[in-house]
Every structure is written in C-alpha cells, then in structure tokens.
Amino acid sequence: MNAGNALFIVGALLCLVGALSTVIARSPIRAAMGLLITIIGIASLFLKLSAQFLAAIQIIVYAGAVVVLFVFVIMLIGADTSAGPPKSGGSVGSRIVAGGGMAVLSGLGLLLLARFDGQPVRFGPAAVGHGDVEAVGGLLFREAIIPFELATALLIVAVIGAIAVARSKARPRPAPPESHESKRLFHGPLHPRDAQRPLSKEPAE
Amino acid sequence: MPLTSVLLLSMALFCIGVFGVLSRRNAIGILLGVELMANAVNINLVAFSRFQGGVVGQVFAVFAIALTVAEVVVGLALVILLYRSRKDVRVDEANALSG
Amino acid sequence: MTFDVVYGLSPLLVVALGALLLMLAEAFGKPNPQGLAPTGEVSDAGAGRAGELGMGAAVVLFVGAALSLGVWLAGPDNLVGLELTRPYLIWDRFTVFVCFTLCLGGGLSCLLAGGYLTEHEIDRAEFFPLVLFSTVGAMALAAAGELLTLFVALETMSLGVYALVGLRRTPRSSEAALKYFLLGSFAAALMLFGAALLYGATGRTDLAGIGQAIAAIGQGEGPGAAQVLIALVLVVVGLAFKVSAVPFHMWTPDAYEGAPTPATSYMAVAVKTAAFAVMVRVLLIAFGDERLTSWASGWPPVLATLAVASMTVANLVAGRQSSVKRMLAYSSIAHAGYALVAVVATIRSPAAEGSILFYLLTYTVSTAGAFGALILCGSRGKEAVSYEDLAGIAKRHPAAAMAFSLFLLSLAGVPPTAGFFGKLYVFQAAIDAELYVLTVVGLLNSLVGAYYYLRVIVFMYMREPAPGATLAVPMRSGYVASALVIAAVLVIALGVLPNVTLEWAAIATVGRS
Numbered sequence: 087m088n089a090g091n092a093l094f095i096v097g098a099l100l101c102l103v104g105a106l107s108t109v110i111a112r113s114p115i116r117a118a119m120g121l122l123i124t125i126i127g128i129a130s131l132f133l134k135l136s137a138q139f140l141a142a143i144q145i146i147v148y149a150g151a152v153v154v155l156f157v158f159v160i161m162l163i164g165a166d167t168s169a170g171p172p173k174s175g176g177s178v179g180s181r182i183v184a185g186g187g188m189a190v191l192s193g194l195g196l197l198l199l200a201r202f203d204g205q206p207v208r209f210g211p212a213a214v215g216h217g218d219v220e221a222v223g224g225l226l227f228r229e230a231i232i233p234f235e236l237a238t239a240l241l242i243v244a245v246i247g248a249i250a251v252a253r254s255k256a257r258p259r260p261a262p263p264e265s266h267e268s269k270r271l272f273h274g275p276l277h278p279r280d281a282q283r284p285l286s287k288e289p290a291e
Numbered sequence: 292m293p294l295t296s297v298l299l300l301s302m303a304l305f306c307i308g309v310f311g312v313l314s315r316r317n318a319i320g321i322l323l324g325v326e327l328m329a330n331a332v333n334i335n336l337v338a339f340s341r342f343q344g345g346v347v348g349q350v351f352a353v354f355a356i357a358l359t360v361a362e363v364v365v366g367l368a369l370v371i372l373l374y375r376s377r378k379d380v381r382v383d384e385a386n387a388l389s390g
Numbered sequence: 391m392t393f394d395v396v397y398g399l400s401p402l403l404v405v406a407l408g409a410l411l412l413m414l415a416e417a418f419g420k421p422n423p424q425g426l427a428p429t430g431e432v433s434d435a436g437a438g439r440a441g442e443l444g445m446g447a448a449v450v451l452f453v454g455a456a457l458s459l460g461v462w463l464a465g466p467d468n469l470v471g472l473e474l475t476r477p478y479l480i481w482d483r484f485t486v487f488v489c490f491t492l493c494l495g496g497g498l499s500c501l502l503a504g505g506y507l508t509e510h511e512i513d514r515a516e517f518f519p520l521v522l523f524s525t526v527g528a529m530a531l532a533a534a535g536e537l538l539t540l541f542v543a544l545e546t547m548s549l550g551v552y553a554l555v556g557l558r559r560t561p562r563s564s565e566a567a568l569k570y571f572l573l574g575s576f577a578a579a580l581m582l583f584g585a586a587l588l589y590g591a592t593g594r595t596d597l598a599g600i601g602q603a604i605a606a607i608g609q610g611e612g613p614g615a616a617q618v619l620i621a622l623v624l625v626v627v628g629l630a631f632k633v634s635a636v637p638f639h640m641w642t643p644d645a646y647e648g649a650p651t652p653a654t655s656y657m658a659v660a661v662k663t664a665a666f667a668v669m670v671r672v673l674l675i676a677f678g679d680e681r682l683t684s685w686a687s688g689w690p691p692v693l694a695t696l697a698v699a700s701m702t703v704a705n706l707v708a709g710r711q712s713s714v715k716r717m718l719a720y721s722s723i724a725h726a727g728y729a730l731v732a733v734v735a736t737i738r739s740p741a742a743e744g745s746i747l748f749y750l751l752t753y754t755v756s757t758a759g760a761f762g763a764l765i766l767c768g769s770r771g772k773e774a775v776s777y778e779d780l781a782g783i784a785k786r787h788p789a790a791a792m793a794f795s796l797f798l799l800s801l802a803g804v805p806p807t808a809g810f811f812g813k814l815y816v817f818q819a820a821i822d823a824e825l826y827v828l829t830v831v832g833l834l835n836s837l838v839g840a841y842y843y844l845r846v847i848v849f850m851y852m853r854e855p856a857p858g859a860t861l862a863v864p865m866r867s868g869y870v871a872s873a874l875v876i877a878a879v880l881v882i883a884l885g886v887l888p889n890v891t892l893e894w895a896a897i898a899t900v901g902r903s
Contacts, residue, residue: 188307217346241357243523248365251567328576328583362549366568
C-alpha cells in the first residue's frame with residue numbers, strides 16, 4: 087500500500103465516521119462537528135484525486151464558513167431547544183421512512199456498481215496541471231463566464247433573502263403600559279400618523 | 292485505485308445524508324443531512340473529472356459549493372425566523388410528508 | 391454585433407438592472423410616514439413605500455415583457471452574435487416566449503403586492519428586489535442549455551421564493567417556508583446527484599452534448615446506461631417537485647397558504663412556468679434519445695403517471711377545501727397535471743411544445759388574475775379566506791365578484807376565455823400523439839374541476855351571508871385594480887383571438903435533433 091492509497095483510506099474513514107456522527111448525534115453541536123470531520127476527509131480525498139484548488143476551497147468555504155455558521159446559529163437559538171427529546175411514536179415512523187428511503191437509494195447504488203463490475207475502471211495517470219488554480223480558473227473565467235455572472239445574482243438573492251427573513255424587531259417603539267388614549271398620544275412616539283389614524287387597530291365590534 | 296471505490300464512498304455518504312434528512316426532526320439536523328448529500332455530489336464530480344480528464348467537473352463542484360452555501364444562508368435565516376416565532380425549530384415531518 | 395447581443399439579452403439585463411436600482415431606491419429613499427406599519431419594527435428607508443416600489447418593479451417587468459416582444463419580432467436568430475452565449479444560454483424563440491410569460495406574471499404579481507403590502511401593513515420592501523432577481527433566475531432557467539447555468543438559475547429562482555414565503559412572519563407561514571425550503575433543497579440535492587451521474591456517464595455538461603452521448607451509449611448495457619437511467623429518475627423527481635406534481639406536491643398547499651398572496655401568485659405562475667420550460671428542454675434535448683422517449687423504456691410512462699395522479703388527486707382534494715386560497719393551490723397542482731399531459735405528448739406530436747407554451751401563458755394570466763381578485767375581495771382584518779367570507783359579495787361589490795368569476799371561469803376552461811383554448815390545444819396535442827387515455831382522464835378532470843371553481847361563483851352570487859358572520863370587505867387599491875384590468879383584458883383577448891399567439895407559440899420550439 088503506497089502513500090496515496092493510505093491518504094484515500096484515511097480520508098474515506100474520516101468521511102464515514104463524520105457522516106455517521108452527523109446523522110446520529112443527539113446534540114446539534116456534535117452533529118455539526120461531525121460535518122466538519124467529513125469535510126476534512128473529503129478535502130484529503132480531493133488531494134488524492136488531484137483537485138488541489140478544490141481541496142483548499144473545501145476547507146476555506148465549508149469548514150471556515152458553513153460549519154461556523156451552523157455553530158453560530160445553534161448557539162444563537164440554544165443547543166437544548168433544537169435537540170429536543172425524541173417524541174415517542176413519531177420518531178419510530180420517521181426512522182422507518184428513512185430506512186426505506188436509504189434502502190431504495192442503496193439498491194440503486196449497488197445496481198450502478200454492479201454494472202461497473204465487469205471491467206475494473208481505474209484512474210489513469212493525471213494530466214500535468216490537472217486541477218490546479220490555473221486550469222480551474224481558466225475554465226471558470228473563459229468558458230463558464232455566463233454561469234459565473236449568474237452566480238452573482240444567486241448570491242445577492244441569498245443575501246437579500248436572508249436579511250428580509252431574519253431581520254429582527256431590533257428597535258421596538260416604546261409602547262405605553264396602558265392603552266388609555268390620551269396617554270398614548272403623549273407618551274408614545276409622536277408621529278404624524280398618530281394624528282390621522284385611529285389609535286386602536288382592532289375592529290370596533 | 293479504482294473509480295468504483297470512490298463512487299461507493301460517495302454513494303454511502305449520499306445515503307447517510309438521505310437517512311439524516313428523513314430521520315431528523317429538527318430543522319438544523321435536516322439541513323446538515325442536505326449538506327452531506329451535497330458533499331457526496333462533490334466527491335462524485337471530482338472523481339469523474341479526474342477520470343474523464345477535463346476540469347469541467349471541478350468547475351461544476353465549485354458552483355455546487357456556491358449553491359450549497361447560498362442555500363445554507365437562506366435556510367438558517369428561516370430557522371432563526373421560525374425560532375423567533377415559536378421558540379422551537381422542530382419540524383413535524385409527519386405533517387411535512389403527508390401535507 | 392455588440393448591440394445585437396445586448397438587445398437580444400435585454401429582457402434579462404433590464405430586469406437585473408431594475409432589481410439593483412430598486413434596491414438602491416429602497417436603501418436611500420425617504421421613508422413614508424403615512425404608510426408605516428405600527429408594528430414597532432425597524433423602519434428602513436423603503437418602509438411605507440410598498441405601493442411606489444411595487445409600481446417600479448411592475449414597470450421594470452413590463453418593460454422586460456415589451457423587450458421580449460421586440461426580440462421576438464426581430465427574431466433571435468437574426469441577431470448576430472447571440473449564438474455566442476450557447477450552450478450556457480440558448481436564446482431561441484422558445485426562451486423569448488417564456489421570458490414574455492415570466493415577465494408578465496411577475497409584473498402582475500408586483501402590482502398586486504403594491505396594493506396588498508400597503509393594505510396589510512407588511513413593511514417588506516425587500517419583496518420587490520427578491521421577485522425581480524428571482525425572475526432573472528427564472529428567465530435564465532428557461533434559457534439554460536447547460537447544467538452549470540441550469541443549477542445556478544434554478545437556485546436563484548428558488549432562494550428568492552423561499553424568502554418570499556417567509557415574509558409574513560406568522561408562526562404558520564414561517565413553518566411553511568422552512569418546510570418548503572427543506573424539501574426544496576432536498577430535491578435540489580437529489581437533482582444535483584443526478585447531474586453528477588450524467589456528467590460521469592457522458593463527460594459533457596451541455597444538454598446537446600449529453601443528448602448525443604446518450605444516443606451513442608444507446609442500447610448498451612454498460613455502466614453508462616445504468617447511470618443515465620438513475621440520473622433520469624433523479625432529475626425527473628427534482629423537476630416534478632418544482633412544478634409540484636403529485637406525489638411531490640406536499641409542500642404546495644402549506645407554502646401557498648402561508649405566503650403573502652402576491653407571493654403565492656408569483657410562485658404559482660412564474661416558478662411553474664420556468665420549471666416547465668426547463669423540463670421540456672432537458673427531457674427533449676438531453677433525454678431525447680429514441681430509446682428514452684419510447685413508451686416502453688423511457689420517461690413518458692413516468693410523466694404520464696405523474697400527470698394522471700396530479701390531475702385526479704388535486705381535483706378531488708381541492709373540492710374539499712374550506713379555504714379559497716388552499717383551493718387555488720390545489721387547482722395549480724391540477725393545472726401542472728394538464729401541462730404534464732402536453733409534455734408527454736411532445737414524444738409524438740410536434741405541436742405539443744407550442745401547446746405547452748400557450749397553456750402556460752393562459753394559465754399565467756388566469757391564475758394571477760384569480761389571486762388578484764382574492765386580494766381585492768379582502769381588506770386588513772377582513773380578509774377573504776373561506777367560501778363563507780365571500781357569500782353575497784356580488785351584491786356589495788359587483789366589480790370584484792365579476793372579475794373573480796371571469797378568472798375562475800378561465801381556470802375551469804369555459805369557452806370564451808383564455809383557459810378554454812389553453813386546454814383545447816393541450817388535449818389536441820395529446821390526441822395527435824395518440825394518447826387517448828390521458829386525454830379522456832384530462833377531460834373528466836376538467837369536469838370535476840369545474841365543480842369547485844363554480845362553487846366560489848355560487849357563493850358569491852347566490853348565497854346570503856349568515857347573520858352576524860364577519861364579512862370580507864373589498865379593499866380599494868389602484869394597483870390591484872390595474873393588475874386585474876390587465877389580466878382580464880388578456881384573458882378575454884386570448885379567448886376571443888387566440889390565433890396569432892398560437893401561431894407564435896407553434897414556431898417556438900426547443901429545436902430537438
């Protein structure tokens with residue numbers, strides 16, 4: 087066994103261990119850490135498959151941004167609330183559905199692999215410069231410039247969408263403790279609107 | 292090293308991801324499962340790219356990463372929104388599946 | 391040449407630029423104190439200006455529609471240099487026709503939002519840039535001739551819509567948005583896996599190249615054929631999810647009900663139109679191989695099953711809904727079923743592609759109009775939700791009831807309206823393709839569907855409201871009214887003079903080999 091194969095085996099083991107702990111761990115933080123391990127394993131696989139640039143991207147973007155974002159949100163909403171105790175009944179049903187779905191997919195995968203079995207498909211030697219920044223960048227900016235430009239629209243949509251959805255009620259206007267009309271006029275925010283609108287929005291009946 | 296073993300690994304990761312999506316009750320867990328699936332796709336793309344000899348597959352993987360990240364941003368924003376209004380991010384998937 | 395390229399792509403470019411300008415207008419404009427919602431939220435500069443921003447967005451989208459018309463008249467094939475964008479964007483007559491439909495549907499939804507957001511005091515000026523960017527994604531999706539563009543465009547469209555669903559911020563609508571998002575990203579991941587397999591089997595990412603490579607793999611039993619089949623299954627699942635065909639429809643009623651009504655209208659018309667456009671292109675170009683389009687060993691029986699299930703299940707469930715909005719959601723699932731009939735018909739009938747485009751256009755104007763009429767029938771605190779809310783509204787507000795009836799009749803497919811000809815040409819294409827069973831099922835379903843559309847009309851015209859019940863009070867808004875007028879004119883025009891549009895739709899093909 088040479089060094090390259092060892093890299094593959096280590097990477098594959100990291101992937102599987104990480105993936106299993108991602109879907110099994112009770113605590114969401116542990117699940118996110120499982121994803122981190124998977125990502126590191128995948129990055130080492132990318133190195134083995136001569137995709138150096140992607141290996142770097144994988145670490146920078148996934149480990150550096152995505153997992154951090156996950157951990158951030160888990161911490162924001164509290165690790166306990168999101169874990170939740172498994173309810174009796176519902177969880178069993180969902181496990182059965184999940185097992186069924188997985189079985190179907192594994193069957194499809196085995197079918198796929200069985201077709202490969204006849205001729206062992208091996209990787210040839212990699213071309214010089216395959217997967218370095220120059221090759222990927224050249225294709226990205228010369229050939230695939232249109233999807234690249236479209237990706238800007240994608241990112242803007244993601245940013246606006248996230249802001250629109252998660253924008254908080256950060257500056258609640260101070261509401262008076264009681265809804266007596268005269269008090270509200272003077273203690274509430276003095277806004278031209280208040281003079282013209284009925285103070286109470288509830289229907290009269 | 293055969294292509295088949297890489298494909299087997301990516302298929303395994305994908306199935307684990309699907310299992311995670313279908314068995315989790317809370318939204319963050321489901322989103323993590325989707326992440327696993329996307330990563331399995333990336334392994335596939337890179338392996339095929341190495342096998343076919345062009346870097347198109349790797350560029351595809353770069354775009355796939357961008358897609359997933361954008362998805363995660365919006366998804367986590369929705370998680371926060373739901374948490375604010377309900378103080379709970381468990382999705383009742385019995386409801387989600389039967390509708 | 392440069393001018394030709396820019397002119398050709400102008401519908402896409404104008405909408406993208408307009409979205410950026412609207413963002414700037416929202417960020418640097420003055421907040422309008424009159425329209426501020428007393429919800430105590432942070433008020434940004436665009437707050438209270440939903441009406442004006444909606445008008446701006448609608449103008450941008452209608453300009454996009456006009457430019458699509460201009461490009462159509464000039465002929466995309468005559469514009470020098472436009473073919474340079476291939477294979478990433480295929481800017482042919484098919485694309486331009488779909489762009490027109492998308493801009494029209496988006497523009498109508500923005501006009502509706504201008505009235506709706508103001509009336510219901512939802513301070514969400516982000517609505518409009520989201521709709522515009524989502525439309526950019528939808529147009530690129532309709533034009534996508536290559537997997538990279540396809541996925542980027544698909545996600546651009548979808549992410550905008552996920553955010554739109556969550557804008558109402560009630561617990562129910564947040565949960566609907568999150569569910570829609572989770573199921574949507576799950577479907578996208580499945581489809582992405584399918585695309586990766588496709589690339590592995592063929593070594594190509596452009597649809598035409600994939601099509602040729604699949605034809606070359608042909609009858610073989612090698613690894614390639616199995617990969618192609620699995621990829622086909624995964625891609626079809628992903629697309630069926632986007633067009634909300636049964637059994638991939640479970641998100642639809644919740645998401646449609648939870649979203650603000652203009653966003654529902656946008657989802658129902660634009661997302662569905664773009665998804666059907668890309669479905670036709672992917673199935674006919676990439677999976678257009680003889681073996682995969684044959685009834686015995688390809689996608690037609692799968693899609694036919696989806697079509698029958700969508701029409702039947704949706705029509706049966708729609709009749710049992712008590713909420714009109716939910717009923718319209720199920721009606722949109724049923725309409726996806728009719729359009730799927732036409733997609734199946736493309737295997738044998740060359741006219742089927744045109745019938746899909748024409749059907750999508752008629753569906754767009756009727757559905758946007760129906761949701762608009764639903765918006766018009768309610769006002770803040772007195773929304774029209776259930777059938778009972780609409781009881782006797784014809785006496786109190788005859789114009790609203792008349793408009794609603796017109797769009798419902800069009801959705802049901804009653805003769806002098808657009809919907810009748812849409813359905814007629816779909817079924818004609820199905821008969822051409824010798825799909826008699828599908829045609830009969832579709833016709834029977836149209837009859838069943840008429841029941842729940844007519845039930846709304848019966849409630850509006852023949853029922854008296856129960857004493858003491860809260861009544862829906864129609865709102866007053868020039869924006870909503872103008873959107874309804876535009877939609878009504880188009881519904882009648884397409885119903886009385888369908889010929890020109892139909893001839894145009896007939897020459898807009900995806901150019902399969």
